[in-house]
Amino acid sequence: MAGKSWLSRRRTLLIVFVLALGVAYTASRSSAPKVDPAEAHRPSRLPDRIILTWSGDPATTQSVTWRTSTDVTTATAQIAEAEDGPGFAKKAREIGVTSTPFTSDLGDALYHTAHFTGLTPRTLYAYRVGDGTNWSEWNQFRTASDRPDPLTFIYGGDAQNDVFSFWSRLIRTAYKTAPETHFILHAGDLINRANRDEEWGEWFRAPGWINNSVASLAAPGNHEYDKGPDGRELSRHWRPQFAFPEHGPAGLEESCYSLDIQGVRVVVMNSNEKHEEQAEWLDGVLANNPNRWTVLSFHHPIFSAARNRDNKKLRETWKPVIDKYRVDLVLQGHDHTYARSNLVTGVNTRDTGTVYVVSVMGPKMYRVEREPWMTRIAEQTQLFQVIRVAGDSLRYEARTARGLLYDAFELQKRPNRPNRLIDRVPPAPERVQSE
Numbered sequence: 356m357a358g359k360s361w362l363s364r365r366r367t368l369l370i371v372f373v374l375a376l377g378v379a380y381t382a383s384r385s386s387a388p389k390v391d392p393a394e395a396h397r398p399s400r401l402p403d404r405i406i407l408t409w410s411g412d413p414a415t416t417q418s419v420t421w422r423t424s425t426d427v428t429t430a431t432a433q434i435a436e437a438e439d440g441p442g443f444a445k446k447a448r449e450i451g452v453t454s455t456p457f458t459s460d461l462g463d464a465l466y467h468t469a470h471f472t473g474l475t476p477r478t479l480y481a482y483r484v485g486d487g488t489n490w491s492e493w494n495q496f497r498t499a500s501d502r503p504d505p506l507t508f509i510y511g512g513d514a515q516n517d518v519f520s521f522w523s524r525l526i527r528t529a530y531k532t533a534p535e536t537h538f539i540l541h542a543g544d545l546i547n548r549a550n551r552d553e554e555w556g557e558w559f560r561a562p563g564w565i566n567n568s569v570a571s572l573a574a575p576g577n578h579e580y581d582k583g584p585d586g587r588e589l590s591r592h593w594r595p596q597f598a599f600p601e602h603g604p605a606g607l608e609e610s611c612y613s614l615d616i617q618g619v620r621v622v623v624m625n626s627n628e629k630h631e632e633q634a635e636w637l638d639g640v641l642a643n644n645p646n647r648w649t650v651l652s653f654h655h656p657i658f659s660a661a662r663n664r665d666n667k668k669l670r671e672t673w674k675p676v677i678d679k680y681r682v683d684l685v686l687q688g689h690d691h692t693y694a695r696s697n698l699v700t701g702v703n704t705r706d707t708g709t710v711y712v713v714s715v716m717g718p719k720m721y722r723v724e725r726e727p728w729m730t731r732i733a734e735q736t737q738l739f740q741v742i743r744v745a746g747d748s749l750r751y752e753a754r755t756a757r758g759l760l761y762d763a764f765e766l767q768k769r770p771n772r773p774n775r776l777i778d779r780v781p782p783a784p785e786r787v788q789s790e
């Protein structure tokens with residue numbers, strides 16, 4: 356009897372122990388259900404996903420795009436020159452709006468676009484968007500100068516994965532570092548799955564009102580492409596939610612475009628398709644370029660920074676045009692690592708010099724394949740860039756997610772000669788895993 360009771364006590368103890376382990380394990384893992392994405396990203400009558408872009412001249416125009424539920428029957432936008440007090444609102448003029456019905460994987464919505472035109476250069480404006488009753492806040496933006504005045508812009512590589520969780524601090528630190536920025540340039544793979552509304556919702560939520568106040572430019576990455584009825588197609592979200600220039604080659608409206616801002620020609624290209632057509636288009640865009648500086652951005656790098664990711668055909672098709680017109684800076688993404696060149700010359704000429712950058716903002720990381728062309732590299736590092744152009748000088752800074760300076764150089768223009776590059780790499784050690 357005594358033996359049996361001892362055995363049963365031991366069994367009971369064992370069961371209690373196992374149960375306690377189970378409770379501890381469950382407590383360490385949240386059992387809370389995930390909020391339904393359709394609920395988390397549901398549109399309403401209140402405008403959301405508000406973003407400034409340009410379809411025309413940044414000195415005299417500004418475009419804005421936003422989203423609402425399909426309950427909205429009349430969308431409208433108002434704009435006035437900003438003033439120190441609230442009186443500006445009474446002077447606001449109303450602008451016609453184009454509304455596009457859109458059905459995503461989460462449901463129906465409306466995307467709206469307003470183009471503010473005839474604006475005065477170097478002027479602070481206040482604007483709001485809404486349905487006449489339900490309005491956004493009054494947001495402010497400043498038009499660009501119509502002269503080659505000093506220009507600041509932010510650039511970054513792929514945000515792509517866990518965008519709300521891991522990219523928010525990047526884009527916010529970038530804005531805090533350079534609040535004077537004239538625009539933010541995204542070099543593709545903004546999100547991971549081209550037509551997932553939830554991911555676009557995260558992409559718009561992370562910067563919040565920064566997108567309402569500073570214009571964005573973006574190139575599509577391979578992750579903005581998905582299978583369509585006729586092969587791989589640009590995300591259906593792209594054109595309704597952005598208002599980029601439409602003067603690219605046929606079929607690449609809003610994904611291949613250029614604009615001039617304060618003495619800089621910024622060219623954004625779509626490295627996913629139609630490489631030959633774009634090389635020809637680029638030749639035309641750069642043949643007649645009165646700007647002192649030319650910056651080019653697209654997703655797939657001309658010189659890859661990671662193993663087995665060479666884009667030979669792209670390099671052979673686009674680099675001759677880049678060399679021919681001495682493009683100053685090429686800003687790219689795709690390789691989930693950081694690599695920055697010195698002045699790269701042409702195949703047949705040393706009379707050129709272009710700096711190539713591959714960078715990443717998001718948390719997905721690859722190893723760097725070290726190559727002789729690389730001046731500064733990093734692994735496992737989320738970076739953003741601040742670029743400042745003033746007269747004959749272009750200053751580039753790459754900063755980490757904590758805002759720390761990781762790489763820097765200056766380009767100086769010299770008449771009829773390649774740029775002079777002055778390296779300003781800080782003493783911080785190279786962030787690479789042991790090779």
Ligand SMILES: [Fe+2]
Nearest residue numbers: 513515544689
């Ligand atoms: Fe990527």
